[in-house]
Amino acid sequence: MDEGILRMKGLVLTLAALAALSGCQSSQPKPEDMARTSLQTAPADLQLLCAHAVAGAAQVDSAKVLPTSSRALDAASYSVDLDAAGRKFTCVVDTAGSVKSVTPAG
Amino acid sequence: MTKTADDSRLDAKARPAFTRRGLGAGILAAALCLGPLAALAQTQIYDARTKKWVNYDKKKARQYFARNNQLPEAFRRQVVTFRTAEKPGTIIIDGNQHFLYLVQPGGQAIRYGIGVGREGFGWAGIVRVGRTAEWPTWTPPAEMVARDPNAAKWAAGMPGGPDNPLGARALYLYEGDQDTIYRIHGTVEPWTIGLDVSSGCIRMNNDDVIDLHSRIEIGAKVIVLMQGAALYKGV
Numbered sequence: 001m002d003e004g005i006l007r008m009k010g011l012v013l014t015l016a017a018l019a020a021l022s023g024c025q026s027s028q029p030k031p032e033d034m035a036r037t038s039l040q041t042a043p044a045d046l047q048l049l050c051a052h053a054v055a056g057a058a059q060v061d062s063a064k065v066l067p068t069s070s071r072a073l074d075a076a077s078y079s080v081d082l083d084a085a086g087r088k089f090t091c092v093v094d095t096a097g098s099v100k101s102v103t104p105a106g
Numbered sequence: 107m108t109k110t111a112d113d114s115r116l117d118a119k120a121r122p123a124f125t126r127r128g129l130g131a132g133i134l135a136a137a138l139c140l141g142p143l144a145a146l147a148q149t150q151i152y153d154a155r156t157k158k159w160v161n162y163d164k165k166k167a168r169q170y171f172a173r174n175n176q177l178p179e180a181f182r183r184q185v186v187t188f189r190t191a192e193k194p195g196t197i198i199i200d201g202n203q204h205f206l207y208l209v210q211p212g213g214q215a216i217r218y219g220i221g222v223g224r225e226g227f228g229w230a231g232i233v234r235v236g237r238t239a240e241w242p243t244w245t246p247p248a249e250m251v252a253r254d255p256n257a258a259k260w261a262a263g264m265p266g267g268p269d270n271p272l273g274a275r276a277l278y279l280y281e282g283d284q285d286t287i288y289r290i291h292g293t294v295e296p297w298t299i300g301l302d303v304s305s306g307c308i309r310m311n312n313d314d315v316i317d318l319h320s321r322i323e324i325g326a327k328v329i330v331l332m333q334g335a336a337l338y339k340g341v
Contacts, residue, residue, distance in 0.1 A: 028154065029152055031179040032180055033152075036159070037147040037148060038147050038148040041200075044200040044331055045190050046189075048329065049189060052190075063232055063340075064341055066231065066329075066338070083338075
């Protein structure tokens with residue numbers, strides 16, 4: 001009986017420890033990141049890194065390249081659609097700021 | 107008298123819905139900058155108490171501001187990492203996420219919270235700061251003067267001051283040498299930062315627009331990013 005109670009106490013303590021650990025590992029955003037919109041667009045700096053890459057690839061003045069839409073591909077990368085003086089491009093950039101590809105759109 | 111968005115000329119190419127000359131500057135003014143509230147993309151803030159994202163609309167924003175006398179932390183002025191090839195002094199507006207960035211040296215930017223155009227009034231493009239004004243005059247449009255006695259008394263222009271809808275400063279955005287009729291300006295409704303509230307102007311709280319105004323130069327490049335924009339300027 002005593003052994004059963006001890007086992008039960010051990011289980012409770014283990015669960016409490018796990019709960020505490022999971023609390024520590026919660027995905028709570030940093031205070032500066034505690035706002036968003038339902039449109040989960042790419043961060044502005046990543047969109048502009050794509051614009052810079054497209055300007056180079058398309059040989060277009062960067063003042064004529066504008067991101068028009070973007071979306072998350074996965075947790076680590078975004079796809080950005082751009083207009084370069086009327087020509088459409090799609091760019092993939094990762095969250096570290098590395099442009100992975102620039103391709104003419106459809 | 108300092109002209110504002112509300113008495114600027116209509117750019118005939120600016121927005122098809124506004125191309126009738128008869129509408130003139132009055133309707134333009136009503137349409138620009140001071141329009142009623144409506145949602146485009148729903149803003150959400152993280153509730154640390156419930157650990158959930160919650161919708162942040164006009165009502166909740168007003169309650170939050172009344173309770174805390176300040177904006178949610180994400181919309182307050184702060185220095186953030188910003189990787190860009192744009193030179194320091196460039197203004198980058200992320201209309202979807204309600205942030206304005208002023209590029210700084212060393213891969214950083216000052217980030218400010220903003221209110222932007224409501225549905226159908228968002229725009230994107232690459233423009234520049236053509237001129238600025240401190241405590242700009244606001245001139246209500248004829249249409250507003252006709253229906254609103256409070257506006258009527260300012261038909262000849264409301265002097266700049268703490269009750270002026272354009273707030274403490276205005277940065278007038280130009281496309282080349284042409285006034286776009288869009289502005290970055292202050293507000294008397296600071297709780298609207300973070301929302302889709304205007305009809306195309308970028309609004310900031312007064313402390314922030316004063317800070318931004320003190321840091322920028324005439325001619326500064328302004329890049330406006332807005333997914334789903336109804337209008338593109340300068341590209």
